[in-house]
Every structure is written in C-alpha cells, then in structure tokens.
Amino acid sequence: MLSFWEKNSFLNYDYIIIGSGILGLSTACSVKEKNSSASILVLERGIFPTGASTKNAGFACFGSISEILSDFERIGIEETVSLVEKRWNGISLLRQRLGDDKIGLLNYGGYELVDEKHLNSLEKIKFVNEKLYRIFNADVFKIKNEKIKEFGFNEAAVKSLVYNEFESQIDTGKMMSSLTDYATSMGIKIITGCNVDRISEKENYVRVIADNYLSNYKNNNNDNDIDNDKKNKEEEIFFSAKKVYICSNAFTKKLIPELKIKPGRGQVLVTKPIKDLKFKGVFHIDEGFFYFRNFGDRIIFGGGRNLDFEKEESTEFELNEKILNSLKEKLDNIILPNQKYEVDYSWSGIMAFTENKLSMIENISDRITCLISCNGMGIALSSYIADKI
Secondary structure (H helix, E strand, C coil), X not given: CCCHHHHHHXXXXXXXXXXXXXXXXXXXXXXXXXXXXXXEEEECCCCCCCCCCCCCCCEECCCCHHHHHHHHHHHCHHHHHHHHHHHHHHHHHHHHHHCHHHHCCECCCEEEEECHXXXXXXXXXXXXXXXXXXXXXCCCEEECCHHHHHCCCCCCXXXXXXXXXXXXXXXXXXXXXXXXXXXHHCCCEEXXXXXXXXXXXXXCCEEEEEEECCCCCCCXXXXXXXXXXXXXXXXXXXXXXXXXXXXXXXXXXXXXXXXXXXXXXXXXXXXXXXXXXXXXXXXXXXXXXXXXXXXCCEEEEEECHHHCHHHHCCCCCCCCHHHHHHHHHHHHHXXXXXXXXXXXXXXXXEEEECCCCCCEEEECCCCEEEEECCCCCHHHHHHHHHHHC
C-alpha cells in the first residue's frame, strides 16, 4: 500500500516518458530544455535501459557506401539523402548537448571493407558524394586501398577500402551515463525497475499503470502454497500525466499492439586486449550488417542479423551461436588473419525496425505519442527525433 508521501510526491506529472534509453532520455531533455517548469518522469522497466542503448557497439555513423546505395534502391534517393541528413544532425545535437568528452567521442574516421560482391559500389562513389555534398560540403567517401595492408586485413578478401572522415566512435557507457546525469541535473525524475503494464487515457490526463512487485510481500515460511507472481503483485501503481511519450522501441508493441514494427536483435562480442592492434576507427562490412571498431586495443564486433533474420526477430536477450561463429570466422579470416586473439565475452541488444527503414512518430491521440524505431541508428537519430517532437 502506498504512503501519503508517495501518493503526494511521486505519481503526478506534466509529462511521462516510457523508456530510459537514448531516445527516451533525449525526449525528456528536449521537453525540459523548451519548458523548464515542466515536471517530467521517465519510467524504465530494467535497472539499465532495456533494448540497445547500453548494448550497442558505439558508432557515431550515418551509413556506409554500400548501405546508402542499398537504401537508394529501397526507399529512393531523396528519402535516403534526407535520412542521412537527419542522422548527421542528430549526432551534432548529441555532441552539442553533452560535449565530446562526456560521450567519449574519438574521430578516427569510418571505413567500409568492400568484398567482391560489393565492388560495383566503387563506381558510384562520385554519384553518392554529389548527393551528400549539400550536407557535408565535402566529398564524404574516398578510396583508401593502401590502408588494407597497413591495417593488417586479408588482402585477398578485402578488395577495396572506402574511407569516410566524418564518422566517429563513442563510449556508449560514458554517453548514457552522461545523458542520465544531464537529465537528472535538470530535475527530470527517473524510476528504474518499473514495468509499465498498460496505459489508459482519461478526459484530461493519461494514466500509466505499472506493476508494484513486492508491495505486500510476506516473508514467512507458511505461504509457500501462494502463487509467487500473485503474491508479489498485489497492488498496481497509477501514475498520471498530461502527456505521455512512449520511447520503448521494439517493446512498444506490448502497449500499442497495432504498430507495424519488428524487433531486431543484434549480437555483439568484445575481444581481450590485442597486442599491437593495427587499426583505429569504425568499420562496416556488407551494407552495414556487420560492424566493428577498436576500443583501445580491443575489438568490438557486432551484426550478422541478415544471416538469421527470422530467429533475430526477437525480444529475448539470447545469444545466436550461428551469428557469433560468423563474427569469429570474419575475425580469423578477414580482420585479424594470422593474429592471435581471444574473445572476452558476448551479449545481445534489441532494436526495432520499420518496413521502410524510416523512423516513426505516431500520435495515438492528442495526449499519447510513440517515438520508435531508429532502425539500428539510435545514436545518430535519437536526439534529432526528440528535438522534432
């Protein structure tokens, strides 16, 4: 049972944001920056953000040459250029809000390892650069084949290396910690371990109903026959707000089932420190489906969702051995041929994807808005989307 103090000080707000990932916190910060007197609550079901915000590889990127060309075919040239511009603007907004030091940004540039299958993308570099010139006022992509040997890559497998000076790497943990600190410094409240079960719109406000586990837990030896779930969930908590933003990405369908989004799980591994690691930067392979970077003298390597789309369309945080074996195979044969390394550990994160690869801002009503699906580009797009709403 809630106390007088809890009911009086913790339940009613101007805005409630569901989800404390980079999109949820960026949304809270954008609202507060524009309305300093607003009371704002962020609810998060996990101890850390559930999804991919603290589980990604730490890329401040906007798309490799083969990915951009693929998007030209999928959603059209102008829509793709607009999407790249939004990603770039989002990265700039993140940097302006927190500062490069607080997100651990290092500008070593980005590269794409071009294999036989994507060699034709080299012929279209000039065309892509022309389309992106208005955004960057420079040619974005350049061929740097001399770096293949310098970086120690397998020259038989890597046919070309395309360089992009505008991409950087960030420290994901540092960035999310700094964003959390920034939000709380403005008076934004964040409650973690709070599972939102449902939302209900009333005449003048929105009710957000959350589970209150352990609210009436009785720790004695005589209640073993009581169903644990029922025992630990005897009371719900009813928060209320004038406006609710749902920023729970792939998990949003639990609250709004009709949304046309799909979860996409990403597998990631990190190596132990590698002696005399030869490269620095962020790297892409195969239309961005594979990506790796250095973190000091370690390698963080993720991706491979395209090898098992059906199984990776999941909100379960599980490892996929088929994909992890593919990552290791690429480390052995392409990235670190004839070099010794050890995988330290692996993890997975959950992203969300739309059919057209575009972000979705869906007004469910005047008081409820969903901001979802950065399509694997949450670091780049979240600040931009939050600013727009």
